[in-house]
Amino acid sequence: MEKNETTYTYIWLLHQLMFAMKGKTPTSIITDGAMAIRNAVRDVFPEVRHRLCAWHLIRIATSNVGKPSFTSKFRKIMLGDYEIPVFKRKWVQLIKEFGLEDKPWVINMYKEKHMWATAYIRGNFFAGFRTTSRCEGLHSVMARYVGSRYDLTSFVEHFQRCVAHLRFKEFNADYESTRGVPVMQTCIELLERYAAELYTHEIFLFFRPFLSRVGPMRVLNIENNDDCIKYIMCKHGRPDFMWTVDFRQEEMIFMCTCLRMESFGIPCEHIVKVLVDRDICEIPQSLVLDRWTKKVKSTLNDPSGFTRDAVVISRQSALIEFSK
Numbered sequence: 028m029e030k031n032e033t034t035y036t037y038i039w040l041l042h043q044l045m046f047a048m049k050g051k052t053p054t055s056i057i058t059d060g061a062m063a064i065r066n067a068v069r070d071v072f073p074e075v076r077h078r079l080c081a082w083h084l085i086r087i088a089t090s091n092v093g094k095p096s097f098t099s100k101f102r103k104i105m106l107g108d109y110e111i112p113v114f115k116r117k118w119v120q121l122i123k124e125f126g127l128e129d130k131p132w133v134i135n136m137y138k139e140k141h142m143w144a145t146a147y148i149r150g151n152f153f154a155g156f157r158t159t160s161r162c163e164g165l166h167s168v169m170a171r172y173v174g175s176r177y178d179l180t181s182f183v184e185h186f187q188r189c190v191a192h193l194r195f196k197e198f199n200a201d202y203e204s205t206r207g208v209p210v211m212q213t214c215i216e217l218l219e220r221y222a223a224e225l226y227t228h229e230i231f232l233f234f235r236p237f238l239s240r241v242g243p244m245r246v247l248n249i250e251n252n253d254d255c256i257k258y259i260m261c262k263h264g265r266p267d268f269m270w271t272v273d274f275r276q277e278e279m280i281f282m283c284t285c286l287r288m289e290s291f292g293i294p295c296e297h298i299v300k301v302l303v304d305r306d307i308c309e310i311p312q313s314l315v316l317d318r319w320t321k322k323v324k325s326t327l328n329d330p331s332g333f334t335r336d337a338v339v340i341s342r343q344s345a346l347i348e349f350s351k
Contacts, residue, residue, distance in 0.1 A: 037067030045071070055153050057162075059083045076151045079143045081105060082158040084136075091132040097125050106145055106157065108285070114146035150286035155233070168193070204228040204321050213238040217308040218299065225310060230319040233293065240296035241303060258301050270297045279311040292316035 045052060055076045058064050060083060068077050081102075088101045104117050118137065127133045141147040172189035173182060204227040213219050215238050222238075223231050243263040250257040258272040273282045281288070287295040294302075294314045302310070317323045 032061070032063055034063045034066045034070075037064045038070055041067055041071040055151060057153065057156060057159055059159055060087075076148070076153075077142060078148055078151075078153060078157075079139070080157075080159045081143070082160065084143055087132075091130070092125065092127065094125065097121070097127075100124075105143055108149065109146045111146050114140075114144055148290075150289045152290060152292065155291050200227070200229070201321075201324075215241060215299070215303060218302065218310065221309050225315065225321070226319050227321055230293070237294065237296045237299055241299050244296060244300040246300065246304060258297075258304070260297060260300060272297050272301050274301055274305075278313070280313050281311070288314065292319060 052072050053075055055078065056068055056072065057078045057080055058068065060079045065077070068075065084105065085098060085102055089095075089098045092098070092101075100121055104114065104121060107114070107117075109117065118140075122128055122133060136143075169189055172185045172192070174185075177185065208220075209223050209228075209231065211219050211223075212235065219235065219238055222234055225231075226234060244260050245263055246258055246260045247266075247269070248259045250259070254275060254277070256274045256276060258274065259269060260272070261267075261269045271284045274280075281294070281298045281301065283295050283297045285295050285297060287293065288298065293316075294310065298314065
């Protein structure tokens with residue numbers, strides 16, 4: 028079957044996505060950088076943060092420069108959690124080292140740095156994704172069930188089998204999250220235990236290392252202002268790396284200059300250090316992203332008051348009638 032990957036086709040597809048989501052636009056988008064879909068995203072979702080897939084960029088860097096050492100250093104600069112001035116300095120050093128100042132691909136990549144460099148993307152929510160691997164994985168699963176030569180009836184039948192498989196995997200993941208309690212491994216046991224009960228199993232395992240990193244954190248200074256307490260801290264033995272956490276006690280709001288909470292939806296070790304310093308034994312609601320919690324599905328209700336199951340059933344019935 029011939030592929031149809033024009034800008035017009037992608038614009039139609041994105042409009043259908045927005046229709047299916049009742050007009051709600053995505054927070055962020057990751058693509059492989061193809062101009063057709065980039066133009067479509069710019070047209071349909073002009074305000075959405077658009078990121079280029081890190082895996083595709085590494086492949087392109089390899090084919091354009093052809094030096095493994097450059098690819099390795101380019102990857103480090105792309106994914107490194109640097110401040111913007113540090114990123115600019117490292118980029119200039121890299122380009123000079125390999126004599127690539129006049130290479131068109133290098134010049135163009137620097138112009139588009141806001142679409143791929145962590146230094147510029149930091150603070151925008153991408154849920155930890157830097158590549159289109161999740162999409163490619165879904166394509167792989169679909170390919171096991173659906174063939175390009177199927178007629179419409181066969182396609183729907185096999186697509187339903189694929190959906191049933193994905194729902195079964197989701198059910199298993201939900202079961203694993205509710206079964207048992209992980210063994211506590213950090214010295215901040217109360218916060219760790221609270222996180223184990225709050226987060227899904229996968230997110231808890233992602234969050235636990237942040238608890239372990241609290242130990243080497245040193246509070247250099249605490250500034251008390253009228254409406255905000257400012258914590259200035261660094262890592263033990265690394266006074267040149269400093270972070271500032273603003274804590275508004277009345278609203279229990281925390282903001283860190285590392286912006287990891289905004290990027291991942293998980294409190295960073297700097298914020299956790301403030302929680303420990305103030306003897307707070309639970310993760311405040313302002314730091315909890317509902318999508319990462321075990322109870323999020325039970326709280327999903329339609330504005331009309333119907334439960335999630337009732338909404339799903341009604342949508343399926345409507346779809347059946349529409350298909351007829």
